[in-house]
Amino acid sequence: MQPNSNLFYVDMIRAYAIIMVVLLHTAAPAMLNFSSISTSSWWVTNILFSFAHQGVPLFIFISGLLLLDPQKTESTTTFFRKRMSKVLWPFLFWSAFYYFWRLFYQDQNLTTSDAFALVVKGPMYYHLWFVYVIIGLYLATPILRSYTRNAPVANILYFVAVWAIFYSFFPLFSYFTGSHIGIRNVLFNSLVGYFLLGPLLKEFNVPRKYSWWIAITVVAATLFTATGTHWLTLHSDGQYQDKFIRLYMPNINVISMGMFVLLLKCRHAGILKKQCIAVPIKHIAMYSFGIYLLHPAIIELLDAGWLGFSLHAMIIHPVVGIPLTVMATIAISFLVVAMLRQIPVLRNVVP
Numbered sequence: 421m422q423p424n425s426n427l428f429y430v431d432m433i434r435a436y437a438i439i440m441v442v443l444l445h446t447a448a449p450a451m452l453n454f455s456s457i458s459t460s461s462w463w464v465t466n467i468l469f470s471f472a473h474q475g476v477p478l479f480i481f482i483s484g485l486l487l488l489d490p491q492k493t494e495s496t497t498t499f500f501r502k503r504m505s506k507v508l509w510p511f512l513f514w515s516a517f518y519y520f521w522r523l524f525y526q527d528q529n530l531t532t533s534d535a536f537a538l539v540v541k542g543p544m545y546y547h548l549w550f551v552y553v554i555i556g557l558y559l560a561t562p563i564l565r566s567y568t569r570n571a572p573v574a575n576i577l578y579f580v581a582v583w584a585i586f587y588s589f590f591p592l593f594s595y596f597t598g599s600h601i602g603i604r605n606v607l608f609n610s611l612v613g614y615f616l617l618g619p620l621l622k623e624f625n626v627p628r629k630y631s632w633w634i635a636i637t638v639v640a641a642t643l644f645t646a647t648g649t650h651w652l653t654l655h656s657d658g659q660y661q662d663k664f665i666r667l668y669m670p671n672i673n674v675i676s677m678g679m680f681v682l683l684l685k686c687r688h689a690g691i692l693k694k695q696c697i698a699v700p701i702k703h704i705a706m707y708s709f710g711i712y713l714l715h716p717a718i719i720e721l722l723d724a725g726w727l728g729f730s731l732h733a734m735i736i737h738p739v740v741g742i743p744l745t746v747m748a749t750i751a752i753s754f755l756v757v758a759m760l761r762q763i764p765v766l767r768n769v770v771p
Contacts, residue, residue, distance in 0.1 A: 428698065429687035431705035433482050436683060438708040439750065440475030442715050443468060445547065446745045449723075450733045455658040457734065463646070464738040470645035470675075473665050476550055477614050477676035478683075480557070484618030487561050490569045496562040503558050506771045511551045513769035514713045518545035521717060547716050557615055564612070568619065576616060583613035588668045595663060611667070614676070621680050631685055638678040641671045704750065710757035710770030711750065718749045718756075727752070 447469040454462055494502075519535045522528040522545070535544070543549045568576060586608040590601050626634065645664045648671070652661035664671060692698060704711070722745060723732040731748055735741035760766045 428693070428702075429684060430482055430486065431702050432687060432692060433478055433680070433683050434705035434708045435701045437475045437478035437482070438704065438711050439746065440472045440478065441547075441712060442719075442749050442753075443742065443746050444472035444475055445716060445719055446733050446742055446749065447472065447738070450738060452660050453734075454653050454660055461734065461738050463650070465733060465742065466646045466649055467642060468738070468742055470649065470665060471642045473645075473667065473672050474676040474679050476553075477611075477667065477672070478680055479550070480553070480611055480614040481618035481621065481676070481680050483554070483557060484615035485622050486618075487557075488565055488568045488616070488619050490565075492565065499562060500558070503561075504555075505768070507551065507554055507558065509768045510709070510713060510771060511548075511555070513766075514548065514551075515539050515544040518548065518717075521545070525720075545716060547712065550712070553611055556610070557612070560612065560615075564615065568616065573620070576620060579608070580613050580616055580620065583608040583616075584670075584673070587613060588670050588673060591668055592670065617677065618680075621677060622684060624681060626681055626685060628685070631682060634678045634682055638675055638682070641674040641678070645669075645671045645675070704754065707754055707757045707761075707770070710760070711753040713770065714756060715749050715753045718752050719745070722748060722752075 447465050450457065450461070450465040451469055457465075515535075515538075519530065519538070523530050530538075538544045542552045571579075586603075586605045587610070590603075590605075594600055648664035649661065652663055653659065663669070666672065686692065692701070719732075721727055723730065731741070731745050733741045733745060735744065757770045760770045
């Protein structure tokens with residue numbers, strides 16, 4: 421099975437992005453234990469946790485790159501018929517799944533009215549917030565397609581720049597100064613900037629000699645994020661502070677954009693097209709949405725020892741525990757999703 425060179429880079433980034441998401445959620449519980457684990461354990465977790473926040477932006481970059489392709493000429497009706505069913509059925513099924521998960525596995529006292537309110541307000545479970553983002557981006561796609569098809573690149577860059585000011589720099593200014601900037605954000609909201617950046621960054625042709633500078637910038641932004649998180653947590657009596665790892669923070673934007681550009685540069689690397697690497701990448705990418713939906717349950721089952729052994733970030737040391745847990749979570753989620761896809765009635769809930 422030879423990868424399609426025109427699409428393999430998409431598979432590569434999707435596979436990498438889902439690994440980052442699983443890494444993020446594997447490391448997250450240990451981040452809350454600042455005062456109860458060793459300094460080295462917390463710092464390793466902190467650095468990996470900071471780096472892994474690129475996962476969701478990478479998924480949005482790829483979605484924007486594919487959905488805002490100017491060559492796509494399908495009607496709005498056709499777009500929604502093809503796309504919405506791939507999101508709505510999984511959304512309903514996994515909202516119900518995690519309702520019963522919370523009810524029976526976590527022994528939470530949730531009524532059906534609670535469940536309805538959680539589904540409407542979102543999310544039923546912490547990771548499902550991204551499904552609400554996908555639905556919102558799909559609703560905006562026909563409008564954004566028309567805009568990106570007809571607007572000059574300079575105008576789109578202006579849009580993204582103003583989005584960054586409203587979405588990233590204004591909240592940062594307010595946090596550190598305590599002052600609120602009164603300019604109303606009437607258009608540049610949420611994660612739409614990431615969506616528009618996907619196709620823009622694809623055309624951003626970085627000479628090979630500058631790739632190292634991008635890599636160094638990503639490392640620097642990761643260390644800045646980890647150091648900022650440590651500083652805020654240390655000065656909050658050990659209570660974990662997440663300000664530096666929120667998706668609107670400039671440092672997270674730098675990590676995400678830098679890694680996206682570097683991954684695009686890697687798409688021509690011959691080693692990635694070897695069968696032993698290309699085939700796993702292709703299959704992980706194919707099941708990435710299903711893995712995303714399922715993996716929190718697998719992480720919890722591994723931690724509790726329900727699969728015959730206990731595995732979590734703090735096993736031995738995070739240097740060992742986090743990679744082992746990520747690999748096991750990906751592998752088990754992959755197998756479960758693959759089996760669900762063989763059942764006709766469940767195939768549509770893990771597209």
